[in-house]
Every structure is written in C-alpha cells, then in structure tokens.
Amino acid sequence: MRLAEIERGDSLVHRLLIRMISRIAGYRLPDAARVAFYDRSFAGPALGRWTQKAMRGPSAWSVSERELMAAMVASWNTCPFCVGAHRAISVRGMDPAVVDAVLTDFRTAPIDERLRATLGFLETMTKDPDGLSASDARTALDAGVTVEDLEDAAAVAAVFAVITRNANALDFELPSAEEFDRAAVMLLRRGYS
Amino acid sequence: MGSDREHRVLAEDVRAAVSRGIDAHATTGAMRIGAGGEAPVAESYASLARTIGEASFRVTDEQVAAAHRQAGSERGAFEVVMAAGIGAALHRWDAAIRAIEEAADEAR
Numbered sequence: 001m002r003l004a005e006i007e008r009g010d011s012l013v014h015r016l017l018i019r020m021i022s023r024i025a026g027y028r029l030p031d032a033a034r035v036a037f038y039d040r041s042f043a044g045p046a047l048g049r050w051t052q053k054a055m056r057g058p059s060a061w062s063v064s065e066r067e068l069m070a071a072m073v074a075s076w077n078t079c080p081f082c083v084g085a086h087r088a089i090s091v092r093g094m095d096p097a098v099v100d101a102v103l104t105d106f107r108t109a110p111i112d113e114r115l116r117a118t119l120g121f122l123e124t125m126t127k128d129p130d131g132l133s134a135s136d137a138r139t140a141l142d143a144g145v146t147v148e149d150l151e152d153a154a155a156v157a158a159v160f161a162v163i164t165r166n167a168n169a170l171d172f173e174l175p176s177a178e179e180f181d182r183a184a185v186m187l188l189r190r191g192y193s
Numbered sequence: 194m195g196s197d198r199e200h201r202v203l204a205e206d207v208r209a210a211v212s213r214g215i216d217a218h219a220t221t222g223a224m225r226i227g228a229g230g231e232a233p234v235a236e237s238y239a240s241l242a243r244t245i246g247e248a249s250f251r252v253t254d255e256q257v258a259a260a261h262r263q264a265g266s267e268r269g270a271f272e273v274v275m276a277a278g279i280g281a282a283l284h285r286w287d288a289a290i291r292a293i294e295e296a297a298d299e300a301r
Contacts, residue, residue, distance in 0.1 A: 002254060002257040003267045043213070044275070046203070046206040047207050047210075047279070049203055053200065057199075079249070121292075126285065129284055132289060134292050134295035137289075137293045137297075138299070147293055150293050151200060151289075152200070154200075154286060161278065161286075162281075165246075165249040168245075169244075169245050169257065169278070170274060171252075171254075
C-alpha cells in the first residue's frame with residue numbers, strides 16, 4: 001500500500017474496526033476494504049452504492065457471472081489483486097474449471113453464447129472505449145442478451161475500471177489464495193457497500 | 194430487471210462526488226485526464242492521472258509520492274488517484290451507453 005494512512009485508517013473508529021475485523025477474520029483485512037473505510041466524505045460511498053447495485057442488485061446475470069466479469073476486467077487491466085479476489089468469489093457458484101477457462105480465453109471457454117458475446121463487449125469497452133460502437137452492442141443483442149442485461153454488465157465493467165485502478169495505483173498487498181477464499185465468504189455475505 | 198435507469202443515476206452520483214475533493218480543481222482535472230483528456234493541473238497530478246487512465250499497473254512509488262508532496266496530505270493524493278480512475282471508468286461507461294442505445298434504436 002503506497003499511502004500508509006489508508007492502511008492504518010483515518011479515524012480512531014476506523015483504526016479499531018480494521019484491527020477488530022482482521023482479528024476476528026484471522027487474516028489481514030484486504031486493502032480494498034481499507035480503501036472503502038477511507039475518506040468517506042469523497043467518492044467512495046457513491047462508488048460503493050453503485051458497486052453494490054452492479055454486483056448484488058437484481059439482474060439476469062448470476063452473482064458468479066458478475067464476479068467473473070469483474071475478474072475479466074481485472075485481467076484486462078493487469079490487476080492481480082482483483083483477479084484473485086473476484087475469481088475466488090466466482091468459483092463459489094461456478095465450476096472452477098470453467099472460471100479458469102474463461103480467464104485463459106473466454107472465446108473458447110465452455111460458456112453460453114450470451115456470456116461470451118457480453119464479455120466481447122466488455123473487453124472492447126475496457127481496452128478500447130473509443131472504438132466501442134453500436135456494432136459491438138448489436139453482436140451481444142444478436143446472441144440473446146437484452147439491452148438491460150448488457151447495461152447491467154457494462155455497470156460491472158465500469159465500477160471495476162475504478163477498483164482495479166485503485167488497486168494498481170495504490171499497490172494493494174496481494175493476499176494468499178487461502179486469504180482470498182476467506183475474504184470471498186465475507187464479500188458474499190456482506191456485499192460491497 | 195428494472196435496473197438500467199438506476200445504474201445511470203448511480204453513475205452520475207459518482208461523477209458528482211469527484212467535485213467534493215479537498216482540492217476540487219485537482220480532482221476534477223484528474224478525472225478529465227483519467228478519461229484521456231487534458232486539464233491544467235500540477236504536472237505531478239497530470240502524470241499520475243494519465244498513467245492511471247492508460248495503464249495503472251505502470252504507476253510507480255515516485256508518482257504517488259510526488260502527488261503526496263504536491264497535495265500536502267495523503268488524503269489529497271488519494272483523491273487524485275480515485276478521481277483519475279473514475280474519469281477512466283465513466284469514459285468507458287458513457288461509451289457503452291452510447292453504443293447500447295444506438296444498437297437498441299437500430300433494432301426498433
């Protein structure tokens with residue numbers, strides 16, 4: 001973590017909370033959660049509300065599918081922290097072999113065409129937003145994705161465009177695979193806001 | 194699932210929150226640069242925001258330290274980081290909504 005105040009907390013309440021959660025959970029509270037506690041008068045709470053809506057709100061996409069989309073955005077943005085964190089949640093509702101096949105190459109992975117076409121849209125949105133066009137959206141709609149489904153998926157990619165950049169720019173400490181698994185349980189139970 | 198309008202409201206809440214930084218000139222400028230644009234902010238902020246927008250995995254300790262020195266606080270540096278990421282994200286969100294709406298209009 002490049003900014004020490006985020007790591008330790010910016011108020012007595014947050015410092016105590018970070019210590020208490022780490023003690024109860026039995027592992028170091030991940031840096032993503034420390035950022036969520038920090039500077040609450042700025043944009044974090046608004047981003048948290050949108051993230052909660054995108055990741056846990058009503059949607060035709062399952063929680064695991066949305067977590068997989070988040071992991072893919074992280075992969076495109078070269079963010080190992082977010083790949084690990086969101087792969088660990090995704091595999092709690094999807095076959096780990098399928099999740100890993102998607103992370104390796106979603107074009108050949110054994111997934112339905114709706115998800116494949118949506119990931120194609122999200123890849124262009126993430127890597128080449130100025131090249132994103134109606135034709136990219138049409139490819140997803142032609143695969144059976146509704147306008148609403150596509151917008152739900154775009155919201156996942158948008159919030160993780162911020163979260164992955166925070167993780168990389170602030171140099172989040174990388175938890176172990178076991179810690180990612182334990183944090184996944186907490187994120188499934190408590191959500192993002 | 195009745196969620197599309199709500200995403201747009203929540204996206205605008207995030208956009209509006211960037212101007213609540215302790216240095217609103219710096220955060221709104223970092224948001225524009227993170228989105229690929231230009232803004233008249235200190236070079237340490239501009240360099241950091243540009244790297245965050247284009248390839249955040251290339252951000253260095255020195256870039257964050259320079260923004261920290263410029264801001265005079267960790268909170269100020271953090272807000273520049275966050276604002277740049279929000280700029281990059283909302284640039285992508287706006288592009289996605291435009292593409293989806295155009296495709297939906299063509300299908301009608």
